[in-house]
Amino acid sequence: MIGEDLIDRVLRAGERKADEVEVFYARGESVGTDIKKGILGTAEESEAWSMAIRTVKNGRIGSSSTSDPDRWKECLDAALASGRLATPQQWGGFPKPAGITSSASAADKDLVVAVEDAAAMVADLLAGAAEHPVEVVGGGANLARTYLAVANTSGVLYGMDRTAASVSLEAIREQSTGYEFDASPFRAEIDPRSVGEQAASLAARSLGGRDIETGRYDVVLSPIAAASIIGQVLLPALSGRNVKAGRSFLADKVGEQVLDESLSVYDDPFAPGLGSTTWDAEGVPTRRLVFIDRGVLGEFAYDLKTGYRYGERSTGSAVRSGGEGPGIGFHNLFLDGPRAKEPGDERAVWIHDVVGAHTANPFSGDFSVEISNPFWMEGGDLVEPIRTAMFSGNVFEMLRDVGGLGKDTRRVGRLTIPSIRLNNQQIIGK
Template sequence: MSRWELLSFGEKAVKSALSEGVDQAEAFLYKGKLLSISLEKGEVKEAKSIIEKGIGVRVAIGKRIGFSYSTILEEGDVVAKKAVQNARASPSDEDFRSFPEPTEPRKVEGLFDKKIADLEIEDAVELIKDMVEASKVDKRIYSIGGGFFSTAGTVAVLNSLGVERAEELTQTYIYAYISARDGDDMSAGYEFNEGRHLSDIDPRWVGEEAANLAIRSLGAIRIETGEYDVIIDPVAMPSFIGFLVSSAANAENVQYGRSFLAGKLGQKISREEISIFDDGTIPGASASVSFDGEGVSTGRTPVIQNGFLKSYIHNSYTAGKEGSKSTGNASRSYDSLPSIDSHNVILEAKALEAKKDELLDVRKGVLFKQTGDRPNLANGEFSGLMSCAFLIEDGEITKGLKEASFGINLMDFLNKIDLVGDDIRQVGSTITPSCRVIGMRIAGK
């Protein structure tokens, strides 16, 4: 479906809402194809291709907000009338100001790949097979799991104030979860690729890297509890830097007093060499979009600049609440009201840059690759399990670690970074290099 067809459905919905006497109306629409494959024990377990589509309508009657949605694009008038009914039944929200007005249009390049849009299940299965074959690096490989998914679709947003935006987007992701076994000793390795283009993923690299990680993790030991210099891999950085921007600097969390960054705007919170940006305008990046979930053009927002907390990330509601402008961080689907989320989170620390090998130059340290845990939003304390980590001795990565946990406050983390590597990688919405953190608490035996 073309952008113009999608916009025409939205225009009819907005007009229908206005005819019911609302003050403002907005429509959000999406239509696209989702292709997914799951892999279990080296075999394709499930493969499916689904068409996703829907329309959501939001209206304002004074300060009363109503919302409704449907998975049938042609039902825009029905959805609009239901949203109006919901608004009339809703209490006033005194913090509501307005839906967004038009912003200067900005087109971010490289967000659509026809090869992904044309991809069929058979093509994706071949990619998975390549990954499986490449993962057979050692006879100790015990089990091969993983998956693939891709999306290709069109999103459109328009409102009665003049916003009218539409864009085609693609995304792809492939991952491998490999188990290794040597007698009674078992370990696992995880690796992935993602991107806006099919050329962004390398199935053979993913399979081989996950398998090698599993093999290197065999014979893991328990580390002595203490403080160590820790090299945090880009794969683990979303739990630190990504969380900092998407959750702690999220204006909704700040305004409700849920975030430890509340009240700290303008304060120094990290060492001065560090700056962190939210940027939705990077060509071809996984979390780039030309406009957000409300049709506001994205930009580059300095969240931390030279160590100082400069900005929170906003949608139109939180921005209106404090008399500022949206940063273009509204996030939504057709079946939800706008929330707030980050785009590409960038860490810059040019004065601290070094070669990756230089980061390993410690007498005794830890390479921290993965965790499934998240910080405490209220106080910034971050403790959890290292799901993949290795001991560093005299600059060499030696043995895998098991049952190792870590603890650090995010504010301390920002001030204890002494070097950043040259291995910049996008992981989800986070684009960072490895970081070396001095004196991080690690618990083992």
Template sequence: MNGDDLIERVLRAGEKRADEVEVFYARGQSISTEIKKGILGTAEESEAWSLGIRTVKDGRIGFSSTGDPDRWKECLDAALASGRIASPQQWGGFPKPAGITSTASSADRNLVVDVEDAAGMVGDLLEGAAEHPVEVIGGAADLARSYLGIANTSGVFYGMDRTLAAVSLETIREQSTGYEFDASPFLADIDARSVGERSAFLAARSLGGRDIETGRYDIVLSPIAAASILGQVLLPALSGRNVKAGRSFLADKLGEQVFDERLSVYDDPFAPGLGSTTWDAEGVPTRRLVYVQQGVLRQFAYDLKTGYRYGEESTGSAVRSGTQGPGIGVHNLFVDGPRMKDLGGERAVWIHDVVGAHTANPFSGDFSVEISNPFWMEGGELAEPIRTAMFAGNVFEMLRELGGLGNDARRVGRLTIPSIRLNNQQIIGK
């Protein structure tokens, strides 16, 4: 039975027992290669299926999922059972079909899920790493192709293809390590050799770092470090669910200047990226959403459930992770603004990555993280390495006054972000 036939069968059975039914279906194949002890280790090919069912009866929403499509009847039973014990809520119905005419750049027709291609990326990773005197301690190259489908009893029936190419490499030189990665829907975007070289460079150049005294310094966050910190604080603050529940620092600030006037934040689901789509995880048409425009807060993100509960319109911001039900998220989020060719300027601490960003407080914005592969930066160039230290601050405060945005934006997951210079920040060192 193919995916479309399965969806139809679930809908027909479900609408006899519930007011509304929604089915989200995904199938895919992937190749995952692993680097062990500096060589290609295992290469695993797999196929995955998943089916998620939501039911609505008398305002009570039920959900269940399964990784075995043959067990769809049990999954439907479980969704209905969970709905019976759920609290009723305001519900305006699943979306009806919309005249979606735009397209999303989510799949590479030339990407083939093939062991030889994945092994070739591994070879490129190792070739790049060989440019520096390091040892490769781990890494991976992955290729995947999937099909996603969503349908409901209101008549929605959408489907799309997605592809993924991803590489990563971890290296070490004595006590100094380096890690780099990249991922894209498009194979041509992946420069595995460059990823390997950057990982090895970080490990080799970070050797012999000196202590830094505790104090306040100008710093430059690489796109990776900036994405790690902002992703844990800014994204939750833009969620309509957190806003309505009083768990967002930005809750009462619509229309206010909340950040530096050079900073804009927007979600563009039509831009090429890992989250590109013309419909969200509930079948609502997506659109470009500007959350922050030149520092002014313009809107928040909503899914259907939150929107109905609080009298707001869904912004097409529903996403799904694995076998979970839909929740509020982003598709392709951009942190943007006027760029500077050189963020070096005065001497600053350059930070490649951070450890512990998940401990940041998403409500207050406070964080304290360990910095990885820090260097002194002078004149836009990395100088001597710094021994690891801590960086502490507040996300909302540091975004109010930027030292500048770099001309080096890169995609980190679903977030595209440049380097960010921040002045007078707290570093906790020796």
């Protein structure tokens, strides 16, 4: 299997032409099945291989990537060529090997990447959806196993396995729709039947919703809705690159109360999750980062390039997507706080999901989104569906006065978050 031998060849060839060289390597296998017209549709198995190369010479950073192991020399030459065109910057070197002793759980030894297993997950999705009088219009299941490695000419060579299982289902009843999903590194944590039942239940129960008058209401955001809105605004504001570029509302606010005193935001790369790791995408050892502690801003996230440029240390926050170069991101981010009482005990508008969160202004925090599957909630129960409406406000303002956090914490991508009660929010209805 192509791996460490090729990485070593790239490093040895590269250091003859550059001051430093870094290789990020990934190989994996996956299987995906989808739902077509309410039944199991196609199933597709695939294998992937990629290598990203970065070179540094006289402070000029070049990069290139390839999905063909036979073209590694061309990839290296392309990285060197791009470096010659780059603007020199402050650079302190790729990391040296560190005595990494902690472990992070991101792989399920029992997960099998097989069509039969994915098909069985789809069957469970459909069985769950069949508990309600709905039509299933989409969804599927995916299983994947990946090996990642990072190496550089300073002697770093780290490797790790990752697995992922995911399911989703979309259902419709007349004009009402419902969508649910789940994803985890561990197959046993995924309950496809429950996901299918919840999606179908949302579609069935949302039928016949009544209009809501424009006004201010107490609102309960489900973890999905909360993650959608907060993820588009708060997370970019914690990036050191945005802070230094003047694109973060939180710039110059370290030590200040920026959120409700009940809220803490931290990245724990050692917690079980999709982003669990002991080293980041540049080979920097990871650590638990507390960005906001009981509402008080403590620090920001940095990668090597941003850290060197602005005189900061990397926080081990570099991540990669596909064959792209590293950027600042998060591993297993948590929004957490005490759970005094259930946020839905008192009457409020419950919002399952939102549409248009990507249009939120990441600098100001302003947003206006369409709400999906809203209900009146009372005594912790969904008591009456509401016809769709708009929800608008400012993320930073609404998180400065939180009415309560739910016990229904769930993982949405790399963000783990509970439902959140927000009092006196603007709903734009009939």
